[in-house]
Amino acid sequence: MKDVAYRAGVALKTVSRVVNGEAGVTPETAGKVLTAIGELGYRRNESARLLRTGRTATIGVVADNCGDPEHAALCRGVEEVAREHGFLLFTGSTDNDPARAERLTLSFCARRVDGLVIVPTQGDHSYLISEIEAGIATVFALRRPAQLTADAALVDERGAARTAVQHLISYGHKRIGYLGGSYEGGGNHGGGVAGYRTRQLLAGYAAAMAAAGLPASEAWAALTPRQLRDGAVTAVLCGSREHTALALRTLAAEQARRIAVVGFGDLDLAEFVTPGVTVVAYDSTAVGRAAAGLLRARLDGYSGPPREVVVPVRLIARGSAEISPALA
Amino acid sequence: MKDVAYRAGVALKTVSRVVNGEAGVTPETAGKVLTAIGELGYRRNESARLLRTGRTATIGVVADNCGDPEHAALCRGVEEVAREHGFLLFTGSTDNDPARAERLTLSFCARRVDGLVIVPTQGDHSYLISEIEAGIATVFALRRPAQLTADAALVDERGAARTAVQHLISYGHKRIGYLGGSYEGGGNHGGGVAGYRTRQLLAGYAAAMAAAGLPASEAWAALTPRQLRDGAVTAVLCGSREHTALALRTLAAEQARRIAVVGFGDLDLAEFVTPGVTVVAYDSTAVGRAAAGLLRARLDGYSGPPREVVVPVRLIARGSAEISPALA
DNA sequence: CTGAAAGCGCTTACAG
DNA sequence: CTGAAAGCGCTTACAG
Numbered sequence: 136m137k138d139v140a141y142r143a144g145v146a147l148k149t150v151s152r153v154v155n156g157e158a159g160v161t162p163e164t165a166g167k168v169l170t171a172i173g174e175l176g177y178r179r180n181e182s183a184r185l186l187r188t189g190r191t192a193t194i195g196v197v198a199d200n201c202g203d204p205e206h207a208a209l210c211r212g213v214e215e216v217a218r219e220h221g222f223l224l225f226t227g228s229t230d231n232d233p234a235r236a237e238r239l240t241l242s243f244c245a246r247r248v249d250g251l252v253i254v255p256t257q258g259d260h261s262y263l264i265s266e267i268e269a270g271i272a273t274v275f276a277l278r279r280p281a282q283l284t285a286d287a288a289l290v291d292e293r294g295a296a297r298t299a300v301q302h303l304i305s306y307g308h309k310r311i312g313y314l315g316g317s318y319e320g321g322g323n324h325g326g327g328v329a330g331y332r333t334r335q336l337l338a339g340y341a342a343a344m345a346a347a348g349l350p351a352s353e354a355w356a357a358l359t360p361r362q363l364r365d366g367a368v369t370a371v372l373c374g375s376r377e378h379t380a381l382a383l384r385t386l387a388a389e390q391a392r393r394i395a396v397v398g399f400g401d402l403d404l405a406e407f408v409t410p411g412v413t414v415v416a417y418d419s420t421a422v423g424r425a426a427a428g429l430l431r432a433r434l435d436g437y438s439g440p441p442r443e444v445v446v447p448v449r450l451i452a453r454g455s456a457e458i459s460p461a462l463a
Numbered sequence: 464m465k466d467v468a469y470r471a472g473v474a475l476k477t478v479s480r481v482v483n484g485e486a487g488v489t490p491e492t493a494g495k496v497l498t499a500i501g502e503l504g505y506r507r508n509e510s511a512r513l514l515r516t517g518r519t520a521t522i523g524v525v526a527d528n529c530g531d532p533e534h535a536a537l538c539r540g541v542e543e544v545a546r547e548h549g550f551l552l553f554t555g556s557t558d559n560d561p562a563r564a565e566r567l568t569l570s571f572c573a574r575r576v577d578g579l580v581i582v583p584t585q586g587d588h589s590y591l592i593s594e595i596e597a598g599i600a601t602v603f604a605l606r607r608p609a610q611l612t613a614d615a616a617l618v619d620e621r622g623a624a625r626t627a628v629q630h631l632i633s634y635g636h637k638r639i640g641y642l643g644g645s646y647e648g649g650g651n652h653g654g655g656v657a658g659y660r661t662r663q664l665l666a667g668y669a670a671a672m673a674a675a676g677l678p679a680s681e682a683w684a685a686l687t688p689r690q691l692r693d694g695a696v697t698a699v700l701c702g703s704r705e706h707t708a709l710a711l712r713t714l715a716a717e718q719a720r721r722i723a724v725v726g727f728g729d730l731d732l733a734e735f736v737t738p739g740v741t742v743v744a745y746d747s748t749a750v751g752r753a754a755a756g757l758l759r760a761r762l763d764g765y766s767g768p769p770r771e772v773v774v775p776v777r778l779i780a781r782g783s784a785e786i787s788p789a790l791a
Numbered sequence: 792c793t794g795a796a797a798g799c800g801c802t803t804a805c806a807g
Numbered sequence: 808c809t810g811a812a813a814g815c816g817c818t819t820a821c822a823g
Contacts, residue, residue: 137800145810146810146811147800147801147802147810148802148803148810149808149809151801151802152808152809154801155802159808159809160809161808161809164809176593176596176597178572178593178594179573179800179801180573180575180800180801181573181574181801182510182513182514182519182574182575182801183799183815184800184802185510185815186508186510186511186800186802186815187803187814187815188801188802188803193553200539201538201539201542201554202536202538202539202540202542202748203535204532204535207530207534207535207538208530210554211528211529211530211556212530214529214555223553223571223574224553224554224555225521225552225553225554226529226538226542226552226554227546227551227552228539228542242509242551243551244506245506245508245509246509247508247509247510265504265506269504269506383732383735384734403708403730403731403732404708404711404730404731404732404733404735404740405732407732408732408735408736412732420530464816464817465816473793474793474795475795475817475818476794476795476818476819477792477794479817480792482817483818487792488792489792489793492793507816508816509817510816510817511815511817512817512818513799514800514801514815514816514817515798515799515816515817516799516817516818517799
């Protein structure tokens with residue numbers, strides 16, 4: 136920039152004006168500057184500009200794993216809103232490691248991102264408090280953080296489980312189980328990252344069973360693959376794409392599957408599996424957009440109490456529930 | 464930092480030394496600085512530091528769509544290598560729009576990223592030349608750019624098609640088709656972004672057919688769903704996950720599928736589809752890692768001729784080819 | 792072991 | 808319409 140000013144025979148400020156398209160520069164002067172810029176191959180350094188301006192026009196996204204379809208879709212949703220406002224995205228993966236999450240988040244903060252969209256790990260997030268106080272807008276996505284109450288964009292897992300279970304009940308199923316979380320060592324699904332989703336889903340599951348006056352044994356709510364194979368239930372709700380595949384694999388040995396499978400999360404080729412696999416689909420991109428929307432509100436000055444957006448889900452019936460409960 | 468120095472009664476430089484853990488500071492002095500840092504809640508501004516240092520420790524990733532599993536996995540691979548070296552990632556999606564690609568790429572350059580991993584769109588990339596000359600290391604991924612020759616990390620599409628076709632031939636198939644690219648309006652697969660992959664796959668397809676002494680009609684290489692349904696071939700290679708699903712949907716009307724389907728790219732639940740769907744799987748994360756590796760070499764000073772890394776693929780046979788060609 | 796000055800590339804606030 | 812000075816938050820190169 137100094138070189139450009141020198142070559143054009145003007146002051147730094149004039150170059151700045153031309154580069155920013157500010158009014159009040161003679162076409163003649165502007166021409167000289169533009170020529171110098173062309174000759175020197177000058178490209179403005181946005182980082183320097185932003186240092187002076189005090190903002191960075193960036194948002195940091197802290198996901199479990201940016202390579203996972205669900206989290207990738209989340210990033211995409213954030214990006215869609217961010218780019219409308221000229222923000223660039225830093226993205227990074229924690230791999231569910233709280234230490235890595237802290238390191239990643241703080242390195243985004245050290246770059247002075249304007250905002251943060253965080254998929255929380257199980258660990259403590261108190262290191263965020265000073266950053267939020269320092270003015271970094273923060274929104275959580277997919278899960279609520281353990282200690283903090285803050286803006287969050289979530290998936291309606293309870294509604295998903297309720298819808299799925301009601302669907303099964305309407306086809307006459309009474310013994311309905313849940314396969315999710317960790318099923319080894321006795322079905323521990325209380326803690327951990329997977330635990331959040333399992334807790335939400337089980338709440339919806341329990342509500343739907345209770346509303347129909349059906350009993351729900353502890354064993355059903357923490358089904359193991361073995362119990363599934365042994366016909367403990369006539370229908371199963373699976374807590375993740377991986378668990379849906381696990382259920383299908385577990386039941387694949389049979390000649391013809393006699394247990395209804397409903398999965399949380401849509402899958403490629405689900406429509407081609409026989410008999411059908413019904414799913415409750417959710418749109419992570421919409422969660423990302425919602426998170427970015429909450430963030431935008433904060434950046435635009437909203438400073439009221441924390442808000443939550445819950446993104447609805449959609450049942451895609453694929454004939455799975457029609458498997459007669461009498462078959463199992 | 465100025466405030467910290469003032470409060471601790473030392474010079475700026477001393478604060479800098481403490482913050483950076485440089486040697487040559489009395490424990491006593493360091494203590495005063497640390498105390499002041501704590502009281503003031505000082506957090507170093509990395510952007511400012513890097514402005515002075517001249518580098519930014521960031522890599523920009525320009526993908527088609529960060530929300531798409533293939534591109535997300537690519538980003539993930541880049542991230543894995545980047546984080547080992549303390550680099551942060553900017554990511555963004557072009558949606559296959561050359562104008563958006565240029566805007567996104569140049570905005571990364573304006574932030575002075577140290578390196579760029581780009582999945583090229585069809586457009587001209589000459590705007591990159593001055594950036595590369597200015598020192599921004601650039602590596603392409605998944606596709607070669609049209610005009611430039613540069614470092615690239617690619618998928619072995621030719622090998623994939625060759626392997627798939629050889630596999631089908633070994634089961635007696637002779638009339639083998641390709642479903643990919645745009646199949647409407649007469650099977651145009653010459654241009655566009657999908658065109659790159661189709662060209663590579665067709666090269667492998669043609670090679671395998673020729674090696675086996677089999678004819679390969681033009682129609683087979685640009686199959687339409689209608690031709691597929693009408694039994695123009697006994698086996699089909701699908702050019703993408705979407706085309707694999709299309710083929711299955713097209714053939715779903717039949718009582719029992721009589722055409723062997725091999726897809727490029729693995730799919731959820733493919734193992735549960737009857738009869739089987741064989742796929743040639745590729746690992747986009749490995750492509751990302753390879754791209755980051757090439758980038759790293761450039762950042763470490765390599766300045767030789769452009770290099771390419773081709774990531775191998777893997778056939779996952781799922782009984783599809785065993786569908787007798789006599790059935791079709 | 793510690794510090795005062797200059798500068799990274801830009802903008803802001805002011806003056807002419 | 809144009810410019811000289813100061814400063815964003817940090818580091819580098821030098822001196823004591």
